Amino acid sequence: MTEKIDREEIQKVIKSVPLLSASAAQLLRTTTDPDHDLMDIVKVVKTDATLTARVLKVVNSAAFGLINEISSLDRAISYLGERLIVGIAIGDCAAQLFDKELKGYEGEHGALWRHDLRTAIASREVVVQSNSDINPDLAFTAGLLHDIGKALISDYLQGTAGEVLEKIESEEFDDYLSAEEELIGFDHPRAGYELALAWKLPEAIAEVIRFHHTPADAREEFQELVYAVHLGDNIAMMGGGGTGADSMRYKLDTNYTRLIDLQPDALAKVMLTVNEEFIKLERSFSATGDSNR
């Protein structure tokens, strides 16, 4: 019998995970500011010696195959691009969450990080291929964080996956999202949103985390971004990059067509790019030193 959890319980879990580092939090704020440029990113990274070292390690890793070593931070950042810098910063300081084995979803070790990385790439590509006005780097960052709530509730879901799948098949549960709510009284977008509040994440990203499965409920001003990540998430799962038993067990909100024009050929191109980029990015992130990335 699973236990129901409430907001207080989730707050307790959140208190047990490390806070976002000051530099990562600042990078997220900078990314969501429409007027920022790369120099703003450089300024933030310079304040953090560990992050600076990581960035230089990544750019000089085998994944990029540079002939001459890059030793200047400015050059490293302009070479890697904003989204990779944000990815390194968040990936490092939230490693405890991203690397958590999602036992409640019967996911393999590292599955959450890999799914988030795929979703990040897919969300960005959706924005690019549909000629949206959304900043592609913002879509990437929001995609990276969208499922963070799974790391918070996974332990409470342990031992339920088999039952959930049966009840989805028999239509007792609508999808995995409603299963989470039915079983433990809290779904992963809501849990992630609590973390977004605790971490004081920018509103746009908090909104994506909260509504990535129910984008129609997002505030109007953020809806296009939320839909982009909603599609990115589904594309990641279709490409075989889910987080475990819940993969492909969510509903697609086909009303995305109201805001995002993604034709079948464009979708195929997105899927192709996700596969290619994922292999490259996974290699470059693994250069940051974590054994399971």
Added chain:
Amino acid sequence: MSQIILGVGDYGASNRPGEDIKTFALGSCVSVILLDPKNRTVGMVHVALPESSINQAKSLEKPGYFADTGIPALLKEMARFGCNPKGKGMEVKLCGGANVMDTNDTFQIGKRNGLSVKKILWKYGMGAVAEDLGGNFSRTVTVSVDTGEIILSSPARPNWKL
């Protein structure tokens, strides 16, 4: 026991006793498995998309990505093992091709992959003797060279055979 692991868009064949060919987490991708009992050879391609027309350059570099270039590439590979280059005498089995829930036509890539694979096979006069396509779940597939037996797995489900 040795194992050949195929990534997205990879294809491979083997006649080595004791060997398996395996591909992980098919999602909307389709795995086409060719079994040649006469030559005791099995082959597999992990197809991600129905048509190569969206990116010709990619189809030259990695033909296995697409149904229309992946199947001919697999047949060519199997011909190296002495199999008939047109697939004569081979058995075909298909798995994968899942879709997300409440999907629309655009997002039914799993379904389109399945249809496209069948269309190409049809051109060779081949049809699947068994298939495990569709649904809303991701499949991992292993085929044994010795027995031709196909084992499917998916998180939180008991393994099953095809």
